[in-house]
Amino acid sequence: MPKKTKESLRSARWFAPDDLRSFGHRSRAMQMGYGPEDWAGKPVIAIINTWSDINPCHTHFKQRVEDVKRGIFQAGGFPLELPAISLAEQYVKPTTMLYRNMLAMETEELIRSHPVDGAVLMGGCDKTTPGLVMGALSAGLPFVYLPAGPMLRGNWKGKVLGSGSDAWKYWDERRAGKLSEAQWLEVEGGIARSHGTCMTMGTAATMMGIAEVLGLTLSGASSIPAADASHPRMAAACGRRIVEMVWEDLTPAKVLNKTSFLNAINAAMAMGCSTNAIIHLIAMSRRAGAACTVTLDDFDSASRKVPVIANIRPSGDQYLMEDFYYAGGMPALLKQMGSHLNPSAMTITGKTIGENIQDAQVHNEDVIRPLNKAIYQEGALAVLKGNIAPGGAVIKPSACAEKFLKHTGPALVFDSYPEMKKAVEDENLDVTENHILVLRNAGPKGGPGMPEWGMLPIPVKLVKQGVRDMLRLSDARMSGTSYGACILHASPEAYIGGPLALVKTGDLITVDVPNRKIHLEISDEELNQRKAKWVAPAPKYERGYGWMFSRHILQAEDGCDFDFLETSFGKPVPEPDIF
Known part of the structure; x- marks a missing residue:
């Protein structure tokens, strides 16, 4: 029995009343060629599409939106496509992370301000998954996330x-x-042979997988290759399911709880996830409310007990997302996780995650390993803390040389990306494999937007000697497809006077991943003296979105959301009451 009636549909507030306002809504719909039989008594579904001519990950969305519409029509709904900012990872400078929150704001307001009852969110390219989900969580209406899917393997x-x-x-x-x-x-x-996202376990694959584990996609949807015929069938199924969800009044608040997010963290570790998962998942959890919020401590706790069992590059040594899908995909990985997954968490299918994966099977145990044959016995990520990063820093130990997990070396400091880029190409640079390259002023405010500069290039002098890894430390992020001994997200960032701003070339830094420590080997007295002499840099923006961003962006350990968008900032925004 539907929990919603035709009269209680949200869209009916726009279209049903016999008054002048609704006359205007109906007449303008008729201006576009629609009639009462399109909207009357039917759920109106927003399809928020991040397609654009310059986003290769979403090239197929031009067709997939038609597949979603087909599913909505099949289920008796009325689809409306609402385009949103595309965030093409490869082209947007300085970084799409600068605009993730803009997409979240746009998504929230598109849903809230239009006559819609639910939404299908079309994303996949790195920041589109968290941006769309964050906005839809704040809007609070039923939604289904449609993942773009990975491209075919390169050759x-x-x-x-x-x-x-x-x-x-x-x-x-x-x-x-x-x-x-x-x-x-x-x-x-x-290297890129079809439409779709990166086919390594980078940020795109990680976040699409996390969306599935949170219960926000159809079961098995997150790893379907974009070019596979199963993908358009999944898109149509998303359209059918969102109409059912509207009648069921299955809102995100009825799906998500703390267990959902803890499951997502554990699954991220098992996947060999991108380091960016930490920032995005924390931000998403804070949008879902205080009862759902996860922290760095939750990630570090999971990293000590959940092994990496997805043998996918860059943590793995051979396979890609196409192999992962044909080995059983996310349902098989979740089944293989055993006690590390709480099966009671609800999903948008109307079933628990345990029910969704009940019949899942692993078809290749070299791709999705058993727990006792993990590719890395601890989790994919580790959170380090110390006097140089009291707010935390992140490393991906599963993707770096083992010898750097415990290391002390002298710092070689760069204040900007251009300075670093020029230096590492200098064959006379005074550097050894034991140095720790330090890049600062690349954090949320300093970047701006925390660009993916954290995988600093190995100096060409060392590359020609055969060196392929060394310790690198920054307040930046790195691509989820990256690898190596990169310590990222050092917080507080240098641009606001964090300890990273006080490091000098030649200072010794100790890294101890097993004990989760990172330490600048100078006295507290010396650190305080340097702090007293530190001068804040000039603001990067004097107007516009960048000005707003710089004043309201939170630090990495808090998810880099805007402070005024978090659930705890103020009362929920009410429904529009003027029609």
């Missing part, structure tokens, strides 16, 4: 290529003089 001369991960790998070979210009062009043409 070069019979070698399997993984987007991002192999780009960094072969670029170092190019810098070392071992790859010709012609060969490099062949790699460029072979």
Whole structure:
């Protein structure tokens, strides 16, 4: 029995009354060629589409939106496509992270201000998943998340290529003089062979997977390759399901709780997730309310007990997301997690996650490993704290050389990305493999937007000596497709006077991943003296969105949301009452 009636549909407030305002709504709908049979007594569904001409991850969304519409029509709903900012990861500068919250604001207001009863969110490229979900959580109406899906595996001369991960790998070979210009062009043409997101376990795959574990997608949807025929069928199923959810009044508040987010953290560890998962998942949990909020401590607790069982690059050594899907995908991974998954969490299917994966099977146990044959026995991420990062810093130990997990070395400090980029190409740079490269002023405010600069290039002098990893420390992020001994998200960031701003070239820094420590080897007295002499940099923006961003962005450990958008900031925004 539906919990909603035709009369209680939210959209009916716009279309049903016999008054002048509703006359205007109906007449303008008729102006577009619609009639009462399109909207009367039917759920109106917003399709929030992040397609654009410059987003290769979402190229197929132009067609997929039609698949979603087909499903909505099949279920007796009325679809309305509402375009949103696309956030093309590869092209937007300085970083799409600067605009994740803009997408969240846009999504929230699109849903709240239009005559819609529910929404299908179309995303996948890194920041679109958290941005769309954050906004939809704040709006509070029923929604289904439709993941773009990974692209097909890359290929070069019979070698399997993984987007991002192999780009960094072969670029170092190019810098070392071992790859010709012609060969490099062949790699460029072979590494991205279809529409869809990165097919490594980067941020896109991680966040689409997290959306599924949270229960916000159809079961099994997150890893379907974008070019697979199952993908348009899934898109149509999203359209059918959202209409049912509207009648059931299945809002996100009835789906999500703390268990949902703890499941997502555990699954992220098992996936060998992107370091960016921490920032986005914390932000999403804070939008879902105080009872759902997770912290860095939750991630570190999970990292000590949940092994990495998805043998997917960059944590894994061979397979890609296409292999993961055909090995059973996310349902199989969740089934393989055993006691690390709480099966009672609700999902948008109307069933618990345990019910959704009841019949899941692993078809290749080298791709999705059993717990006792994990590729890395502890979790994918580790949270480090110390006098240089009292708010925390993050490393992905599953994707770096083991010898750097406990290391003391001298700092080589750079105040900006251009300064660092110029220095690492200098073959006379005074640097050894034991140095710790430090990049600062690249955090949420300093970047601005916390760009993916944290995988600092190995200095070319060392690359030519065969060095392929060394410790790097920054207040920046890095691509989820990256790898290496990179310590990221150091907080508070240097731009606001965090301890990273006080480091000098030659200072010794100790990193101890097993004990979760990072320490600048100077006295508290010396640190305080340097702090007293520190001068704040000039503001980066004097107007516009950047001005607002700089004044309201939170630090990494708090999810980098705007302070005024969090649930705890004020009362929920009421429904529009003027029609």
